[in-house]
Amino acid sequence: MTSPDSVPGLPADLSGWLAAGHHGGMDWMEERADQRADPAVLWPGVRSIVMVGMNYSPETDPLGLLSQRDRGAIAAYAQRRDYHEVLKGKLKELGGYLSAKGDVRVKVFVDTAPVMEKPLAAAAGLGWQGKHTVLISREFGNWLLLGAIYTSAEFEPDEPGADHCGGCRRCLDICPTNALPAPYRLDARRCISYLTIEHEGAVAPEFRPAIGNRIFGCDDCLAVCPWNKFAKTAGEARLAARDDLAAPPLADLARLDEAAFRLRFTGTPIKRTGRDRFLRNVLIAVGNSGDPALASAALDNLGDPSSLVRGMAVWAAGRLLDRHWMASLFADRGATEIDDDVLAEWHLALDMAEMSSPKETAPS
Incomplete structure (x- = not known):
């Protein structure tokens, strides 16, 4: 749980990232930047934000797929049902529960609206943004899919997550295309996940060899994180992977x-x-x-x-x-x-x- 104004540095951080062109061809990041930077601009009625995470811990080490050169490596989250549909359905159930408790209005968002899920999730105490900019949880490692409920109800905010990266820089060093030029800074134009998913045209020749057999996304910076040793897998509720997408x-x-x-x-x-x-x-x-x-x-x-x-x-x-x-x-x-x-x-x-x-x- 967090408040709409819980990340005061977000407008400046987002503005600087966009000004540097690090969003690449994702023009939609810039078109509604004011709503991303301030939840109250997206919905003036918001008083509290409920952040939710869904576990998708991979069944095997994603880095092991990279040596199987005749097979495709698909990011762990994409080997499962589309999380937009799964998570949105669960958020609507939770939002309906909140609305039933009184005169409470809610709006549900899962990655398709101008919402900065990761900094809001960190502010809500779900974890912290690592040096690769992805949310890290002490319970689930790097494997959480995020959703948000904006509500008109006023709740007591939780304590924000503390940064536990310390001096580690494994995520920075493993990136095949140097898409992480500095801690906590991502240049999407060089990111394999961006190049294989969001980028619409031909991939620049300079990046093609580094892509290897990654055919949809890249888990390298996530999989190398030492906090994954605490990730909950066996016996935990999580999105199940499809066998035919493990290494096609x-x-x-x-x-x-x-x-x-x-x-x-x-x-x-x-x-x-x-x-x-x-x-x-x-x-x-x-x-x-x-x-x-x-x-x-x-x-x-x-x-x-x-x-x-x-x-x-x-x-x-x-x-x-x-x-x-x-x-x-x-x-x-x-x-x-x-x-x-x-x-x-x-x-x-x-x-x-x-x-x-x-x-x-x-x-x-």
Whole structure:
């Protein structure tokens, strides 16, 4: 429980973060910044804020997935039912209970409204924002999904969470793309979670190798935190993961058309990102696999209707095939390409093939 004015430094912090451009292409962060910075601007009737967390502790170490290069690593939260639906339903139940106690109005928010959940959750005593900016709980580690109930009732606020990071900087040091330039500061433009989920276009070539086989989100900075040793897992109520999303084969995912994508990922956060962006991520992982046997997964997508998918298929093929194969492919497929961005990928792949040693295995 906390009050609307419990984070007085929030307006300045948010303004500085936006001014630095660290929100990348998330224009919605800027469009309603005044409501994010001050809960009373979003809803003048708010007197108290109830912050709620839902446990999603992963069944296995997310870092272990990164060595399975022929399989996709999906962030732990996305291996489950879409938390927006699950958590919002529970918050509505709780909000209904509060309303039934008297003349109390409530508004329920789960990540889709201009609410700064993490600083509010820290102010409400659920934990503290670590140096990676994510909420850390002494009971649940880094694995809490957050929701908020704004209410017209006035409640006694809880004590805010104290910072227990100390001198540890594991989350900063493990980031593959240096998206954490300083403690408590995130540059989303470099963050793999942003690049694979929020970013709409092609991923800049400089970040593609670092993405590895992470096809939706990144848990590195969360999974390395020593506070996870206290995370509650066995026997605790939490969102259960789907077995088929733990480490799906890249070759299977690369074959998904629109209908198959929707069928496979219905009810999960992945569906909201869309098939084309998801295939973009899968093909980057294919290119990073180092396995020429996966080249066919790239070749099969060279004619995809989406220019975004075609471009990443070209890049993946260039990472797995030698210069002779790429030159032959360009003569056959690239010469008829009309999209400038995809053509740029062809030229990049050909240049890289010229600079690298020939691969030993041709595509099947």
